[in-house]
Amino acid sequence: MEISDMIKNFADKRDNQVRGIFASIFILQNRLQTVFDKADEYLTLKQFMLLTMIRFSHDEKTTFTHLGNLLGSSRQNAKKLALSLEKKGFIRITHEPNNKRNTLITMTAKADEYLEIVLEMHNQKLASIFNDYTDEEIKLFYGMITKLYAGVEREEQTEDE
CATH class of the missing domain: 1.10.287 (Helix Hairpins)
Structure with missing residues (x-):
């Protein structure tokens, strides 16, 4: 089919x-x-998404649990991605000074340099993928995706009960 x-x-x-x-x-x-x-010869899309979430989570805790929640994955999967990014020199994994159980993840200068280069490539690919949509269709699609998130979150809460 x-x-x-x-x-x-x-x-x-x-x-x-x-x-x-x-x-x-x-x-x-x-x-x-x-x-x-x-x-992208350096990072997988999942690694890239984790890196961008770390970049834009500067005001929040960047623990494995928090990043896993943002990615829609488990803490363990976020940790696995983070360890691969650390091995490649894109992030540093440390512990909170006042709470050794909480892990902090910070970007390195290598990650900043990499993102400056690769973000343009990602933007071009996204523009190409969504090229057939009008501005109104994008706005409508974005609203529908938001509703889909609400439905998924409702199911997640039901499963947790």
Whole structure:
């Protein structure tokens, strides 16, 4: 079955459309990861995402738990990504002076230099991927993604209870 066949087969009813959206998100995540992994010889997309989250979390704690929550992954997966970034010289992993149980993650100058170069490549790829959308469609899509987050968070809370 081709993607176009799947899209056509799932277009008839709401339940099928929901299944088609879910399958498409899963497939697109894998395809986006492949596109960006091929474009960057130094970091995987997951490593890049963790690095950018560290960069923009300067006012918050950058613990493995916090970063795992931002990534939508476990603390252990965030730690594994962080250790690979540390090994490559992009971050430093230390402990809070007043609480040795809390890990702090900070970017190195190498990471800053790397991000200045690679962010432009990422911006160009994103612009290309979303080139077919009008500004209004982007705004609508962003609002729908926000609603999807709310639904996922609701399910996560239900599972935690």
